[in-house]
Amino acid sequence: MGPRNLSPIGPFTCVAERAFEQVFQDKPKDQIKIVDATAGTGWLGVELKKLEYTNLYALDISPEMLKLAKKKKIYNDLICAALNGQPIPQIETGQFDALICGGSILEGCIGPSAFMEMIRMVRAGGFLCFNIRASDVGMYLDQMKELEKADGLLCFNIREEESGGYQEMMSKLEKAGKWICWSKQTLPQYAAEDMPKETLGFVYTPKILLNVKSR
DSSP states (O other), X not given: OOOTTOOSHHHHHHHHHHHHHHHOTTSOGGGOOEEEETOTTSHHHHHHHHTTOOOEEEEESOHHHHHHHHHTOOOSEEEEOOOSSSOXXXXXXXXXXXXXXXXXXXXXXXXXXXXXXXXXXXXXXEEEEEEEOGGGGGGGHHHHHHHTXXXXXXXXXXXXXXXXXXXXXXXXXXXXXXXXXXXXXXXXXXXXXSOSEEEEEEEEEEGGGTTSOOO
């Protein structure tokens, strides 16, 4: 039997927590207001609560999924809405300190048009954390450029053997002063067909946050 406890959850939440600690150095964990975008049954919220982040809100298009998430008793509120290019009426501009989205930035689930709505939800000085399959990154590049204008962190991972196609763009943006690489590390990715698989995890800081002191 395979390693049942191995999943992308641990590495992804580890990268997210490091970003939290960098951006919110003086803010207690329970005061950081986080929206779990495409929360599903709440698996990512459970991991965040283990790390003592308890000011959590769930966003998902499926009422059935949110019913399951509600049973976990970890979210302050559950918002049933689609995450796309349209503003979500239940969410005010800048309502959250951070948005985290695990495993849903892919074709057929969350499209590139959703990035601007994700940015709208997060206050200035907050950040967005999500991961993208390497095979899907191309369709999101234009919207990822828009994230450079947001006041926060951009966190994503790319399969190591496929990273060459994106390194040129990442280096170009860094040389242009659009962002700097705050973190680059190798993370395991577990997929049914080829586990484990190494990915390169990146956290980039848009230049508006370059004055944030390192811990």
